[in-house]
Amino acid sequence: MTQMPRHVRDALQDLMVEYAYAVDALSDIDNLLDLFTDDAQVDMTAIGLPMMYGRGDIKAFFDTVFETMSHHFHFMSNYRPESWDGTVGAMTSYVIGMGRAKDGNTVTVQVKYRMECIEQDGTWKCRHYTISPMMPLPGSLTEIHGEA
Amino acid sequence: MARCDMPREVFEALSDLMTDYTYAVDNRRSGEDVAVLFTDDAVIDFSDVAFPTMRGRDEILAFYNSLVENMAWEFHMPANLRPDSWDGEVGAITAYVIGMGRPKQGDAVEVQVRYRMECVRQDDAWKCRHFSLKAMMPVG
Numbered sequence: 001m002t003q004m005p006r007h008v009r010d011a012l013q014d015l016m017v018e019y020a021y022a023v024d025a026l027s028d029i030d031n032l033l034d035l036f037t038d039d040a041q042v043d044m045t046a047i048g049l050p051m052m053y054g055r056g057d058i059k060a061f062f063d064t065v066f067e068t069m070s071h072h073f074h075f076m077s078n079y080r081p082e083s084w085d086g087t088v089g090a091m092t093s094y095v096i097g098m099g100r101a102k103d104g105n106t107v108t109v110q111v112k113y114r115m116e117c118i119e120q121d122g123t124w125k126c127r128h129y130t131i132s133p134m135m136p137l138p139g140s141l142t143e144i145h146g147e148a
Numbered sequence: 149m150a151r152c153d154m155p156r157e158v159f160e161a162l163s164d165l166m167t168d169y170t171y172a173v174d175n176r177r178s179g180e181d182v183a184v185l186f187t188d189d190a191v192i193d194f195s196d197v198a199f200p201t202m203r204g205r206d207e208i209l210a211f212y213n214s215l216v217e218n219m220a221w222e223f224h225m226p227a228n229l230r231p232d233s234w235d236g237e238v239g240a241i242t243a244y245v246i247g248m249g250r251p252k253q254g255d256a257v258e259v260q261v262r263y264r265m266e267c268v269r270q271d272d273a274w275k276c277r278h279f280s281l282k283a284m285m286p287v288g
Contacts, residue, residue: 017228073260073284075227075244
């Protein structure tokens with residue numbers, strides 16, 4: 001792997017942080033969608049949640065999340081560059097994710113994020129995002145976020 | 149970093165100041181270790197987690213001296229540091245923090261909060277002039 005330049009590494013880490021703030025705001029879906037390319041894929045199947053193709057799917061999923069949740073907290077660490085080919089960069093991080101639904105149900109997960117990103121018009125965006133479990137998942141995750 | 153034009157070296161300095169704050173609180177050595185990180189007229193607003201709002205060095209020193217006296221363990225771990233504003237002189241950053249503590253008497257507490265520190269440079273050192281907390285998960 002070609003070593004990821006420092007400015008790319010910083011940009012990808014910043015993008016992951018922006019994602020946490022956007023998800024945890026539980027409002028302004030457009031602010032969240034702006035972090036993804038139009039054709040981005042989001043793969044949450046490893047934690048029992050949907051596979052999403054494009055902004056439409058992503059919007060539909062997070063519209064429901066924002067409507068369902070009263071609190072969110074996604075705490076990231078262990079950022080690590082994973083790949084860089086001169087155009088596309090991928091970074092991983094560990095995440096403790098916590099949430100409380102409006103019905104009082106709560107969820108805490110320990111997962112790994114992987115975001116594959118490209119620069120479009122001077123802004124880095126995620127084109128492929130996956131979540132992998134790092135500890136056993138609680139049943140409340142699909143109770144809160146799973147499809148009815 | 150795209151959301152404001154804070155220079156990277158300022159962002160790193162403010163991040164270091166926040167780290168210094170956690171070390172100073174968690175070492176439970178002296179309120180002075182914490183107070184020195186703030187301007188003399190700093191305001192600390194913990195009202196969102198039902199703690200006092202402190203105005204100025206004397207109130208800040210008294211609060212953190214009381215923590216030294218009453219706490220047996222403290223652990224504050226920031227992540228998700230992000231520049232919030234920069235006007236060329238005053239910079240603000242935010243971070244998510246998992247905070248844990250066990251008083252000498254009583255039950256342990258854990259909170260998930262967001263810090264915001266607004267900072268200025270004084271005598272070659274960055275100091276916090278306004279510090280606030282926002283609860284991100286229900287407290288208590």
